[in-house]
Amino acid sequence: MKNQEPFFSVIICCFNSEEFIKETIDSVINQTFKDWEIVVVDDGSSDETSKIIHDYISKGVDINYFYQENRGFAKARNECIELAKGKWIVIIDHDDICLPKRLEIHRNQILTNPDCGFFFGNTIHFSSDSPELKKHFDNFNLEELELTQVRVSKSLINSGCFIDSESVMFNKEIAKNSVKFNESFKYIADYDFFIRMGFHTNFSFTKEVVSKWRVHKSQATENMRLTYKVENIKLLVGLLRAKSFNYFFKMRIAFQVFKSLFRLVLRPRS
Numbered sequence: 001m002k003n004q005e006p007f008f009s010v011i012i013c014c015f016n017s018e019e020f021i022k023e024t025i026d027s028v029i030n031q032t033f034k035d036w037e038i039v040v041v042d043d044g045s046s047d048e049t050s051k052i053i054h055d056y057i058s059k060g061v062d063i064n065y066f067y068q069e070n071r072g073f074a075k076a077r078n079e080c081i082e083l084a085k086g087k088w089i090v091i092i093d094h095d096d097i098c099l100p101k102r103l104e105i106h107r108n109q110i111l112t113n114p115d116c117g118f119f120f121g122n123t124i125h126f127s128s129d130s131p132e133l134k135k136h137f138d139n140f141n142l143e144e145l146e147l148t149q150v151r152v153s154k155s156l157i158n159s160g161c162f163i164d165s166e167s168v169m170f171n172k173e174i175a176k177n178s179v180k181f182n183e184s185f186k187y188i189a190d191y192d193f194f195i196r197m198g199f200h201t202n203f204s205f206t207k208e209v210v211s212k213w214r215v216h217k218s219q220a221t222e223n224m225r226l227t228y229k230v231e232n233i234k235l236l237v238g239l240l241r242a243k244s245f246n247y248f249f250k251m252r253i254a255f256q257v258f259k260s261l262f263r264l265v266l267r268p269r270s
Helices: 023-031 049-058 075-083 102-112 151-159 172-178 189-197 222-239 246-263
Strands: 009-013 036-042 063-068 090-091 116-126 170-172 204-213
Touching: 009 023, 009 075, 009 102, 023 036, 036 049, 063 075, 063 246, 075 172, 075 189, 090 102, 090 172, 102 116, 102 170, 102 172, 102 204, 116 172, 151 189, 151 246, 170 172, 172 204, 172 222, 189 222
Parallel strands: 009 036, 009 090, 036 063, 116 204
Antiparallel strands: 090 170, 116 170
């Protein structure tokens, strides 16, 4: 598996991941397509995460491991991209699972869509109590969405985030040269990244399930929900400066900002 320039760099951002990281790494090792490396950025874990990963490295698994003080997943994602040697970046997070043919499916996507630099697929949402809660595409009709350059960014704004991060694969050079994960965002850095990638390339999707996304029992706190709403407003305000959008679409964004602010001000207080 050692390769100076692997076809895929599978990036894993982790934090105190000892419970699930083995399952995640094993799901990459068990891929039917073998030309890959794993890049792990550990965002300040204090548990056994580092030891588990170094055990894999000692067994010859192609893992590039980097430890950083806790600075958030957006910073960790950017670090992963900088460290990656492959042309194509594949995202899987520390508690989620790649299905065995994921990389094979992604490679076929690339070969059949040479004009695209960003790909995604379907995912299964699961929990410790249920092997399948739902599929991500259950909430969206992808056939009706425009996925060409710039228009895909509009689709993401109009329809919400129809892309599950655990299914994403994109061209490294586009990200390195034109788009970074916004490190000021805690909860919507991926969504923001997808929108801004859409300014630079066409997107393509497959209906095939490529990954499994683990749903945890712990619920979002009121403070987390408030932060998410504030970040979403900040994202929309930033897009008002986007040169790729015309005046009329920016007016639609401005209206969304007004509605979001109105709802935020009038939200029930506990």
